[in-house]
């Protein structure tokens with residue numbers, strides 16, 4: 049059985065990080081997100097995948113090309129010139145799906161410990177044309193809301209419901225098993241949404257079923273959820289079949305005396321951490337990051353080559369590749385710094401502010 053992984057979206061909600069890195073490759077514990085997706089499929093015995101690509105496809109192909117440990121797990125690429133939407137992206141992958149039988153489809157931005165095998169078994173035991181995995185969330189309005197009956201037949205599928213349409217906490221987890229007939233329902237070469245067009249049609253024919261998972265689940269598509277997923281993986285809360293290391297530090301990290309590292313952390317190779325700096329509270333530092341004297345980095349993700357200068361504070365935020373936080377600046381409250389941006393000395397950034405790639409904020413130009 050093969051899978052289609054949908055990774056063609058622009059990652060709009062994770063900008064400015066996704067201006068430079070496709071959402072499928074943002075790192076979690078210093079491993080590109082796609083690595084978790086591939087592990088998930090391989091652990092369930094899926095034999096290969098078609099990547100349904102559109103935005104920044106070269107980086108994703110390069111990542112797969114560099115992996116020499118895929119042991120017979122075959123990967124093909126279906127690249128869109130224009131976004132074809134979630135169903136259009138599956139249709140575009142059809143030419144690589146040459147086996148008979150159902151296929152698995154996965155949104156490329158979900159991190160989950162759910163049991164895919166049991167979803168497939170459930171699907172095969174019913175007369176469903178499609179089986180959707182469900183998870184429960186506090187606020188379903190950002191997702192696809194799914195109402196089911198006692199037999200797990202879907203009664204209603206509402207993509208991005210308004211608050212007054214919320215009747216359940218169960219949502220589409222972005223993991224499907226589809227019969228080949230579903231592909232025949234999708235017109236070729238045009239934009240089609242599986243959530244808004246295909247699922248409601250299957251539901252009206254009583255051929256859409258669901259399977260509820262209570263395992264860990266998160267969509268990493270916003271700064272808040274990306275950061276939370278990173279922290280969950282670092283603290284071992286996800287239940288992935290990964291070795292959980294309390295402290296994950298490359299040998300080449302150059303650390304002065306009197307540095308405080310508070311695990312769990314993940315620190316990549318080539319990082320330099322100066323004296324009296326504190327790094328902890330579920331932090332991930334990419335390659336070659338520099339943390340200056342007395343700086344504090346807490347509950348954050350720093351991508352490759354990020355710098356936090358002396359006396360600066362980065363808390364609960366995301367610092368893009370090559371970005372720099374100047375001396376005594378404060379970056380907190382889910383701020384997101386784009387690649388190579390500079391937050392000059394003494395600025396205070398807070399409340400989810402996002403700084404675009406390459407932008408330079410002069411000293412003390414922003415404060416909250």
Ligand code: GDD
Nearest residue numbers: 054055056057100131132133137156157191192220222267
């Ligand atoms: N190939 C291709 N083409 N892929 C696409 C396109 C496209 O035009 N548009 C989006 N994708 C990919 C994205 O890259 C992502 O991996 C996946 O499809 C889902 O798109 P998102 O933009 O992340 O959707 P969402 O998070 O708002 O909602 C979806 O996921 C939720 C669960 O995380 C829906 O499926 C919801 O119903 C669901 O609850």
Ligand code: MG
Nearest residue numbers: 155157267269
């Ligand atoms: Mg998403």
